[in-house]
Amino acid sequence: MLDDSLKTQLTAYLQNLRQPITLVASLDDSQGSRDMKALLEDVASTSDKVSLNLTGDDARRPSFAITRAAGDASVRFAGLPLGHEFTSLVLALLHVGGHPPRFEAELLDQVRALDGDYHFETYFSQSCQNCPDVVQALNTMSALNPRISHVAIDGALFQAEVEARQIMAVPTILLNGQPFGQGRMDLEQILTKLDTGAADRAAEKIRSKDAFDVLVIGGGPAGAAAAIYAARKGIRTGIAAERFGGQVLDTMAIENFISVSHTEGPKLVSGLEQHVKDYEVDIMNLQKAVGLVPARTPGGLVEVKLENGASLMSRSVILSTGARWRNVNVPGEAEYKNRGVAYCPHCDGPLYKGKRVAVIGGGNSGVEAAIDLAGIVAHVTLIEFDNQLRADAVLQRKLASLPNVAIVTSAMTSEIHGDGSKVIGLSYKDRVSEAVHRLDLDGVFVQIGLVPNTEWLKDSGVALTPRGEIEVDQRGETSIPGVFGAGDATTTPYKQIIIAMGEGAKASLSAFDYLIRLPTAETQAAA
Incomplete structure (x- = not known):
């Protein structure tokens, strides 16, 4: 099932196991079960800390659970975790085996502290680039908290179940048998839905922040580039994003990003996020902007209001909120979204x-x-x-x-x-x-096509076109001093990733130029 190259890589990864794990398979006479048995035998052969038990009794066949001796973890795959989900399998093996997940300690502590019994089911497809984030987040939660369990179900393999439950989009998440969410969700988003106090704590934390020199609104390619260029100037930089990565997360094949022959959206976003984290950028994810108040005086602070009730203040702001898929806007579209x-x-x-x-x-x-x-x-x-x-x-x-x-x-x-x-x-x-x-x-x-995410700016004084695009000049300046725009939300033609990155860098350089030309406190006092 696995070629020699994959086996070699898996052998290296599984050297990080800290305790023994067992693969408990529930099989039947189908070809899918034969393929699963071959896959699990290959996995077990790569580490003496992995054993295989073929006597599982789960109703879904073929499926297998990843367990540890203490019995305090329940991660299950119903179907073959190949394609985009092979990484999910590797990470599940490592995390159940005691290797620490690469998430912020605060998030991991939040998972361990969850009180209640949570049984998650996620329907995925092997070609879905949005599914691994969900599967990996829920698997991690299951590995850390014994009261959480998760099964990832290949919708193409269990079509009768998919039709009976009317699953028509992936990823679809059920919690204790009830709908929980659809579409890409990361660990932080899942925890925000489960932990009702998380949003209030985040809002309070934001209220305590000092004003920024440059505040970027939006975490797509334009926003990431803007944040990097600003931080490299040594000025206080923040980035607030409703979803870091934006629409690129939903992009499958990228073949026109110069110097990279082929990549995929999630992989590119992972690189963007890591690059931003290389600098002193205050990243505020899952923060939706709902209003902008221009500075009251030249060179004053611009206020950005957030959905959670908090506000961020900054000497300059870069708007890079991107765009989303355009709706047909006909009867039936909204009613049957994710249901056909x-x-x-x-x-x-x-x-x-x-x-x-x-x-x-x-x-x-x-x-x-x-x-x-x-x-x-x-x-x-x-x-x-x-x-x-x-x-x-x-x-x-x-x-x-x-x-x-x-x-x-x-x-x-x-x-x-x-x-x-x-x-x-x-x-x-x-x-x-x-x-x-x-x-x-x-x-x-x-x-x-696309529609810009700019509805929240309509009463802000920022000039918008009839299509809702932010009007910017050749320097990325908007109609409001100290406020700049970049990327797919603006009038810049040709909505492409590489163009958005360039526009983000340009807007950031323009914001820095704006800041250094502001009168100093001494100059203002003399005037």
């Missing part, structure tokens, strides 16, 4: 194996989604509002070569239909004949 309406074909595609789906959008994202889905589902209908596709020619040629894809242009999506629990179809109007057509479908993937 999806935005990540890489993550959720495996849940639609053998089914009929539609992709809305004929740009690069839409055509790439249709190509990916065509290899999984029974049939894909691509719906484009314009009279022609807008994707690169090479992608259009690939799409046209696929036998299970239909392309509909000059089509305006008018409604997404459901039966009360899931999507069952879609209606669109032919913009030429005005005839209305209905498709019977199991899923709809929306890929129609």
